[in-house]
Amino acid sequence: MKWVSVPRLLLSAAAGMSTHACVQPECASPDYGNPECRVLIENELARLLTGAGVEIRFQDPAAQGVGSWVAGGLVREVAPGEVALRVAGPGAFAVSLVPAGDAPSSLAVTLDNVDPAAVVTVGPAGDEVEVSSPGTTRRAFEVAFDDARTVWIRSSRPCPPRFRLAVTADIQTNPWQFERIVERLIVEAAQAEAEGEPLVGLIIAGDLSESSREDEFEALAPIFGRVPFPVALTPGNHDIYRPLHPAYNRNFGPGNYAFAVCDVHVAMLDSGSGTIARSVQARLPELLDRGGAGHLLAVMHHPPYPGITGSGWSREDMAAQALVEFAAADVDLVLAGHNHALHDFPDIDIGGRQLREIVVGTAGANQGVGVPRYGYLRLAFDGEAMTPCFVEVTPPGLDGPAGDPLRSLDYCAP
Amino acid sequence: MRTLAQFGVSIALPLVTLAFAVPVHARPGVPTPEDPTPGACGRNVAMCCAANPDATAGEPCVRPGPARALLLSLSAIAGAGAAGILFALGDRLANGDPATLLVGGGALAGAGAVVGILAGRLLGDGPALEDRVRRESVGLGLSGGGTRVLGESSPPLLSARFGPTWWFDQRSRVRLIGEISGLLGAERHVDPRPQLADAAAAGNGSQPSAFSRRRMGFALGLDLAVSLPYPVARRSARLGRAELRYRPEVQFRREWLGLGDSGMRIVEHTMVLPLLVGARWHVSPRQRFTFYVGPRFDIVSYSALDGRRLSRGKPIIAPLYGEAWYDIDVALTEHPRKAGGQRRAKTTGMLSLGYVHSRFGGRGFNFGPVIGFLGPIHAEWTVRVRPRGAKVAAQFGTGVVIGNGFAVNATVGAVLPDLRRRPR
Numbered sequence: 109m110k111w112v113s114v115p116r117l118l119l120s121a122a123a124g125m126s127t128h129a130c131v132q133p134e135c136a137s138p139d140y141g142n143p144e145c146r147v148l149i150e151n152e153l154a155r156l157l158t159g160a161g162v163e164i165r166f167q168d169p170a171a172q173g174v175g176s177w178v179a180g181g182l183v184r185e186v187a188p189g190e191v192a193l194r195v196a197g198p199g200a201f202a203v204s205l206v207p208a209g210d211a212p213s214s215l216a217v218t219l220d221n222v223d224p225a226a227v228v229t230v231g232p233a234g235d236e237v238e239v240s241s242p243g244t245t246r247r248a249f250e251v252a253f254d255d256a257r258t259v260w261i262r263s264s265r266p267c268p269p270r271f272r273l274a275v276t277a278d279i280q281t282n283p284w285q286f287e288r289i290v291e292r293l294i295v296e297a298a299q300a301e302a303e304g305e306p307l308v309g310l311i312i313a314g315d316l317s318e319s320s321r322e323d324e325f326e327a328l329a330p331i332f333g334r335v336p337f338p339v340a341l342t343p344g345n346h347d348i349y350r351p352l353h354p355a356y357n358r359n360f361g362p363g364n365y366a367f368a369v370c371d372v373h374v375a376m377l378d379s380g381s382g383t384i385a386r387s388v389q390a391r392l393p394e395l396l397d398r399g400g401a402g403h404l405l406a407v408m409h410h411p412p413y414p415g416i417t418g419s420g421w422s423r424e425d426m427a428a429q430a431l432v433e434f435a436a437a438d439v440d441l442v443l444a445g446h447n448h449a450l451h452d453f454p455d456i457d458i459g460g461r462q463l464r465e466i467v468v469g470t471a472g473a474n475q476g477v478g479v480p481r482y483g484y485l486r487l488a489f490d491g492e493a494m495t496p497c498f499v500e501v502t503p504p505g506l507d508g509p510a511g512d513p514l515r516s517l518d519y520c521a522p
Numbered sequence: 523m524r525t526l527a528q529f530g531v532s533i534a535l536p537l538v539t540l541a542f543a544v545p546v547h548a549r550p551g552v553p554t555p556e557d558p559t560p561g562a563c564g565r566n567v568a569m570c571c572a573a574n575p576d577a578t579a580g581e582p583c584v585r586p587g588p589a590r591a592l593l594l595s596l597s598a599i600a601g602a603g604a605a606g607i608l609f610a611l612g613d614r615l616a617n618g619d620p621a622t623l624l625v626g627g628g629a630l631a632g633a634g635a636v637v638g639i640l641a642g643r644l645l646g647d648g649p650a651l652e653d654r655v656r657r658e659s660v661g662l663g664l665s666g667g668g669t670r671v672l673g674e675s676s677p678p679l680l681s682a683r684f685g686p687t688w689w690f691d692q693r694s695r696v697r698l699i700g701e702i703s704g705l706l707g708a709e710r711h712v713d714p715r716p717q718l719a720d721a722a723a724a725g726n727g728s729q730p731s732a733f734s735r736r737r738m739g740f741a742l743g744l745d746l747a748v749s750l751p752y753p754v755a756r757r758s759a760r761l762g763r764a765e766l767r768y769r770p771e772v773q774f775r776r777e778w779l780g781l782g783d784s785g786m787r788i789v790e791h792t793m794v795l796p797l798l799v800g801a802r803w804h805v806s807p808r809q810r811f812t813f814y815v816g817p818r819f820d821i822v823s824y825s826a827l828d829g830r831r832l833s834r835g836k837p838i839i840a841p842l843y844g845e846a847w848y849d850i851d852v853a854l855t856e857h858p859r860k861a862g863g864q865r866r867a868k869t870t871g872m873l874s875l876g877y878v879h880s881r882f883g884g885r886g887f888n889f890g891p892v893i894g895f896l897g898p899i900h901a902e903w904t905v906r907v908r909p910r911g912a913k914v915a916a917q918f919g920t921g922v923v924i925g926n927g928f929a930v931n932a933t934v935g936a937v938l939p940d941l942r943r944r945p946r
Binding site (some may be wrong): 147179349382390459 | 609613669703715727785787823826832837881
C-alpha cells in the first residue's frame, strides 16, 4: 500500500461513518421508543379525515386558516358520523372541520377534557353559536355543515386573578391510590371554586402505567373522566417502552405541546425516552414563549436536574441544554416525576440564573419500604405570586401525614 | 426500579454460580522461555510468574482463580445488594445514585471476572507482559454512530489525545491525560411533523431540517497511581497487587445549537471531578480491575440566541461520577517463530470492558423501562506493535460504546518513551 492512500482510506472511513446508502425518512419504520416517532404520531393523531370526508384538525387557538394543524389533542372517529375529540390540556383551543363538499351534512362531536367553565363556540367564522356546559368536562353536540364553509370549534376560559393548578406524577401500579387523590381533588375543586380561586387543571408528569399496556391506559380514562377540570398529560418511561405500538398517544394524544390557562403558560415535554426529541428541542423557544402570561412552567417526566437521586435524563448533555432553554425563557418552575418521592431543588444555577425544580412522583407508584408519601403539588397563583405547597393524600389505613414538609416546600394548610 | 432490581439479581446470581465452578486444573507454574504460558492457574495454587524470565527478580505469586472468585463475589454482593436496596427502599432513598453506580459497576466487575476466567483458561494468566498496552503518548481517535435517517447527518467526532507519563519511582507515577475533540461538521436533524413536510423538496427528503449541532471540547486530567506493597499482609492470600489512584479531571464541551428558526445558541457544559479516587486490582498478572468514583460538579453557561457573549454559571452538584474497567492482556507474539527466527516486532493486545457512570457525553444504557439510570458500556480492543529494539511503538484500537444506540470508535497513536522512565 502506498503511503498516499492511507489518508484517503481514513477520509473514506470517516465519510462512511457519516453517510449511509440505506437511509430512510424518519420513522418510516416506526419505533415508538424513539421520541421523534412519537412526535410524528402525536401530530398524525391530531387530525383525521372522517369516512364521510370531513377533515378535522386541532389548530392553534389563534389560527384563522386551515392549511396546517398542531398537536393540540386527539381525534378519533368512534362510529360513522361520530367523532370524539380529546383536548390535550386546559385553556383555549381550536378545531377546524372542513366538510367534503357543498352538500348539507352533520357530524356528532364529543369534546372531552374541556373545563366546565369554558365558553365553547361552534360554527363557521362569524356565525358561531355557544355550546352550553353540562357542568362536566364533556360536551356533546351536533355540527351541521350547511355549505362548504369551514366550521370552527373554539374555546376560552374566563379566569379570576386567583386560581390553582395541581401537579403529580407516577401512578404506575397503583391507580387505586390515584383515585383517592382524584377524590381529594374533587373536594378541593368545590372548596376552591367557593373561595373564588378555581382549580383549573391537573398536570400529570408521566408514568401513568407500569407496562405501557393498552388495558392500563383504558382503565385510567374513566378516572380522568371523574376529574372536574381538564387533565394535562405527558408520558414517562413506563408509558412508551413498547416500541411497536404508540399506546399512550392513541389513548391520550400528544406528549409535546403547550397551553395557556388563566395567567400561566405551560410547556409539556415528552421525555419518556430519557430525553426529548431533537425536533422538540429545536422548538423549545417557541414552546416556552409565555406570550402575555405572568407565569411559565416546564413539565416533563425525567427531571433535567436529578441532583444525586440517580433518576435523571439518559442524555445529560440534552438535559443541560434543556435547562439552558428554561433559564433563557425565565421559567418559573420546572416540574417532573420519575423519582417516586417529593424533592425540591430551589436553586439550580444555570448561566447565573436560578431555576427551581420540584419532583413530585407521588401519584401512587411504589415507594419501597415504609409509609409512602402520596399526594399532589398545589400551585396557587395570585397576581405575580406563585405559591407551591404539597397536599398529602394518605394511603388506606393511615391517619395523619406520612411525611414531613421539605426544608423549602411546605405542606398546604388543611 | 423493580426491573432494575430484577436485572441486578438476574445478573448477580449466575455470576456467583460461575465463580464457584471449579476450573480445569493446569500446571501451577513458573513460565519458561520454552513454555511462557503455563495455562490457567489452579484455583487454589499460587502462580509465581516471572515478568521476564531473564530477570533475576521474579514476579510475586498470584492466585488468579481465588482472586477472580473474590471479585465475582464482591461484584455480586455490591450489584445485587445495591439493586435490592434500591428496590426495597425505593426512591425513599433520596440519594440513590451511589446504589445505581454500584449496580452498573458491580455488573461490569462480574462480567469482567467471568470473561477473565475464560481468558485465563484459554490464553493463560501469566507472565505479565513487559510491554503491555497502556494509554498512548499521542494519538488520534475517530468515533461515530452515523445515521439512517434521510436528510440527517451525524458526522464522526475526531479527537487528538495525549498521555505522557512521569515515573517518580518504581511504585508511583503520574500521567497527564488529555483530549481535544470536535465534530467533523454539523450534526443535523429533521422535524418529522407531517404538516411541515414539503413535497416539493427533492433529494434530501421532504422533512425539513430543524436542528443542527456543532461541537468542540476538551478533557484534561492528572492520573496518579501508587502501588501498595505486596503482599500487604505477611499471611496474604496472594490475591494480586493493588494500586491506589487519584485522577482530578475536567471535561468541557462547547456546542453551537441551531434551534430551527429561533436562531443559534452557544451552550457550554463543564464537568469538574476534583476528588476522583480509585483503585486497581491486579487479579492476575495479565488481568486488572480498575474503578474510580468521585463527586461531580457541573457548570452550565449559555449565550442569548444568536449571541456570542456567555452568561456564566456556577458549579452545581451533579450525579456521582464512576468508572469500572476490566482489562485483559493478550500476548500476540509470545511464542517464537516455528522456523526459529526472531520476530521483527513484539505485538501485544488488550481487551477492555468498561462501565462509565456518567451520561455527560450523551450516552446512557437503557433497557425496557429502565431509562435514565445507567451510563454507557464500553468494549475496546487495542494492539501495540513495537519493532524490535525500537523506542517508539505504534498503538491501534477499536471499540464500541453502547448507550442510546451505539458508537464505533477507532484510535491510532504512538507510544513514546516516558518523560521519566520507571527505575529498575
